[in-house]
Amino acid sequence: MTTGTTVTSIASHLRRAASAYPTLLRVGLSEVVAYRAEFIVWILTTNMPFVMLAIWHAVASEGPIGRFGQKDFIAYYLAGWAIRLLTSTWLVWELSMEIRAGTLSARLLRPLHPLFAFSAQHLAALPMRIVVVTPVAVALVWLAGDRLAIGDPRVLAIWLASMAGAWLLIFFTMVFLGSLSFFLESAIGVFEVWLALFAVLSGYLVPSELLPPWVGRVARLSPFDSMLSFPLETLIGLRDLPTATRDLGTQWLYIAIMASLGLSVWRRGVKRYVAFGG
């Protein structure tokens, strides 16, 4: 089991990961296909955007709300659902279960760093998710295609970078929250509070410009903005190019912060876990 942090060991980690990744991805993909019924049920649990769309659609029937008319709400919530699905990970549940059951020891014994294995598993779920998202994406283009701003190649490039960034940011946040299971009995409780904050501050439930003013301000400055609002609003043209470029820098700054925070808590947690004969 390796916990070294020297340059050579990081390089060897990356080399091993690079050779193992394709296989891990294939294994992950076949897992997802095997458990497709469960997968579909999990997808169906993320239905809040559709409920919120129904409500805002009703509210906007007499006239637009701020910048949002009915078509804008459709674009916002359909795209928001798709982006949420493509960038979310379930790492906290897995880590929490494995730490409490002690099965993390088996992963730590392998020559590949557990986090690489986890990330491969989550990335492997993306193809299935893209399949599920496609009908909604088609509906989005059909119903509100003129709202999409990615015709401009610069915006498209920034949007793609922001999607990758959102995935990484959420992944490292999950590493941080999951590693709390090494120290706390109820890390899942902390995760639930985080989920509640995410739902409100990231623009998942309500577009951040329609939130009450002080909540909206907190939301804009928080990392939650980089997780969903930023890619979403770039996609549907609510953020112009200069703002989007600046927000991209902010997003990757947050990724660096969360990565170092998550990895340091992970390392400390593993040391503690192993010390107790785990």
Added chain:
Amino acid sequence: MLRSADSGLSVFPAAGLQHGHGHGDDGFGRGRDTRRPRWSRYARLLLLQMRMSAVSAMQYRADFLLKGAISLVWLSVALIPLISVFHQRSTVRGWSFPEALVVVGWFSLMKGILEGAISPSLTSVVEHVRKGTLDFLLLKPADAQFLVSTAKFEPWRVMDVLGALAVFAYAFRELGHAPRLQHVALALALLVVAICVLYALWILVVSASFWVVKVDNLSYLFGSLFDAGRWPISVFRGALWFAFTFIFPLALMTSYPAMALLDRLPASTAVAALAGGLAFASLARLVWSRALAFYTSASS
């Protein structure tokens, strides 16, 4: 504590090995308690189950308080979309902000009951079916559905109920008048029916697990569908309205009791809701019995 069985043989009356059917046993196969009515037996059993859940929850006091705090966080966070919507418009489909708050209050109340009393027990049934340990439960001399439904409670969910009462108090203060007594009575009647319907829905889901074993994440789906209940039913149109009124009757569970309190519920709807709810509950009991028969019949 329950008195120990006077004879292990009395669990199997059909075996004819105990003191006969004609001696008026109380349905538990125990001759000694013939004077005690069956319902008081069940009432004591219920209190015992609740006490056991409370004791085991209180063992981890910090956890208990944390979970109570999380309930409150969820409630306050759930209010933000509502506040955002009514920040923009003073009425939505005929509902004002305080009136919509009453719906949110009922939602919180029902959620507390769902996640405090109904979900925990019924999710454990799915586990039992999967592991095959349901048989131990079925051997016990009490009705299986009762035992299964009272196995586990989560006492910190009482925070949701307290939160709901606070929301009601605030909403009616904003409206400027308190609900009249007959409205409260109707709302309470609808509450009983709503609990029956919620419970019946869950029993249907759990009965499905006898045939299709892997339904444990259906509890998450159930919870997320239930989340739509925080909005008044008139907000939904067409297919969604139909689904949330008749198929997954959120209207009955949150909007109708709120409308009863606000004196907006037409009498015909109230009667239909009460009758429909009770019919639904009897259907669920029927499905459960069939599912149990299926489970205990062949080579399980």
